[in-house]
Amino acid sequence: MSQGRTLTFNIFRYDPQEPDDKPKMVKYQIEETPGMTVFIALNMLRELQDTSLQFDFVCRAGICGSCAMVINGFPTLACRTLTSKYPKGEITLMPLPGFELIGDLSVNTGKFMRELAERLKLWLQPNADDVDVHRLEAPMDPEEAAKLYELERCVECGVCVSACATKQMRDSFVGAVGMMKIARFELDSRDERTVEDFYHVIGNQDGVFGCMTLLGCQDNCPKDLPHMQQIAYLRRKMAVALV
């Protein structure tokens, strides 16, 4: 068992609000406890050693997507990463690249996700005959509901954006999270937008045809969403429809 080890954390520290602050790596040491996650360790560090340490969390159970960061080179959720995974006991923490830095390990994924949603119109646009709120909603086919639920599991943690070299190189690229959400509304029978409308949004260099299949999204998604199959499906569908 790894109980009783001393863990060494190398943590990126920088507060953009402080005019004189410069980015640096700071070393912290902490005793490992059974079942410790990186999230638990960070809380202990903040409580016991450095109250100025900034990082995000809400649910501590892999549901909110707030605590995503780069742990030893892998973007993932801190709350779902056991410290026992690292036999050397050395853990380097960096903020997710590609987002506005709030401070230390905290980045503004919310702003990014909101802008993306506004650009791609990622909300349900009901059928024209479905606007009467007094009318009973038509029941959804259970199979369709299951498919939607699968894609709804995205927690908008931002890992796929940070793991994607294409997105890092090309700012206008929508990335896996955008395509996943487009696929979700394309499947939804209550949404009035046709396949054509979605093609205009992601059937181009900023969408599926800009994706270089580096698969950072597929390999790092903490919710194990089927990005590879989903993007390949959209690509095949659009390649046929657009020619």
Next chain:
Amino acid sequence: MTVRTLLPETSIPGIVGHPWSAKADKIQSVTGILLGCFLLAHLHFESSILLGKEAFYQVVQILEGGMFSETGHGFPVVTKVFSVFILIVVMLHAAVALRRFPAQLGQWRALRRHMNGINHKDSHAWFWQLVTGFILFFLAPVHIFTMITNPEIGPHLSAERVYHANAWLLYALLLPAVVVHAMIGLYRVAVKWGLTANRRGLRKIIKVLIIYLIVIGSLSLISYLIIGSDLTLPIQPFVPE
């Protein structure tokens, strides 16, 4: 609507080019598969020298269409025409693949920063595909033009080219670059269009193929050097007894 602007696309002249995004992606994949498969065949044909001069001679006669001539000798013009075809395919592939290059310094920096910060094998593999792709811009046309202008192939004629005309240097650089580029490319095109979900198995096959192709390519290059060093100028073409 477009992603970038939120303006109706009809109001932006020249942006209604979405079908070309799809076409460019398809052209890149199709020409890539074509070139990758051609490379697999090409390296095996030229490596037949490892089975002896006679074997290579027979392969050349068959590929040059020897069965259509009365003497059984092939026509080097076949190589000429085929090389022109390959050149066109390479140019098409390069034209659409250019979309992927980090053409601006900022993009290059973003890529390097990403590679230093994020540990991801497939992204690193793509980086090597990018580097080898760039190298091929300069090496592949040299080889193809030689085959258009001097299409004579044979155990002695090829050895002359490799040893006496110093083409070994070109081939020694071209071989690893083209093998790495093509094999990683075939892997990527398979997962890109969802032809297979078994990435782990495919990656193993690709790794074995890269090593295997570089080994047979290098060994045959050494064979041509040995054959070439035994020949005196002017070269007499090899004729089986």
